[in-house]
Amino acid sequence: LAKTTQPISMDSYEGQEVNITCSHNNIATNDYITWYQQFPSQGPRFIIQGYKTKVTNEVASLFIPADRKSSTLSLPRVSLSDTAVYYCLVGDEGSARQLTFGSGTQLTVLP
C-alpha cells in the first residue's frame, strides 16, 4: 500500500486559495489518488479523485505531476465552513483492497 505524507495542520484566511500537498513516493501504476474531508463528529466525505494531470469539480481541483509521487488539493476562496481535516488516500480503486487513511491535514480558516 502506498504510504502518504501530509502536513499536520495549515491555517488560512477567508477568501484565500489553499493548497494541501500529499506525498506518495511509492504509488503503484494502478493507484488512484482520492481526497476526503472530515468535519468534527462526522464521517469523512469524498471531495475529489484523480489519476494524473488535473481534475476539477465544483468543490476543488486536484493537481498531479507526471511522476505521480505527490498531489495537491486546491480549495479556491475558502470560507469558515471549510475548516476540517483533509485526507489524502492512495489505492487501487478498481479492487476491494483495504484502503488506509493517513493522519490528515487540519485546515483552519480564520476570519
Next chain:
Amino acid sequence: NAGVTQTPKFQVLKTGQSMTLQCAQDMNHNSMYWYRQDPGMGLRLIYYSASEGTTDKGEVPNGYNVSRLNKREFSLRLESAAPSQTSVYFCASRSQAGREKLFFGSGTQLSVL
C-alpha cells in the same frame, strides 16, 4: 436515501463487557469497512469485507471480530471491551467496481470505563 446507517450512536461499556456495533448500507455495495478514530488521530482500518461471505484483517484487528451477515450488513463485535477500545467507530462501504468512492456512516462513539 439512508446510505450507511450505524447503530448505536453512543455507547458506554464497562471493562469486560461485550457488544456488537451494527452497520447497514442500502446502496448495493460489495465492499464494507470498519475504521476506528481516536481523538486527534486519523482513521485506522480494523476489518474489511471485499464481498459477501469474506472478511479480512486491517491494521488494528486485535480485540475485534466481524460478521458480514449479508450484502447489506457488516457488524463489529467487541468480545471483552477494554479502555483502549474507547474510540469513534466508522463503518464505510463502496462498490467494488471501478473508481468508486467510500461512503461513511455517522459513527458510533464508544467509551469503555
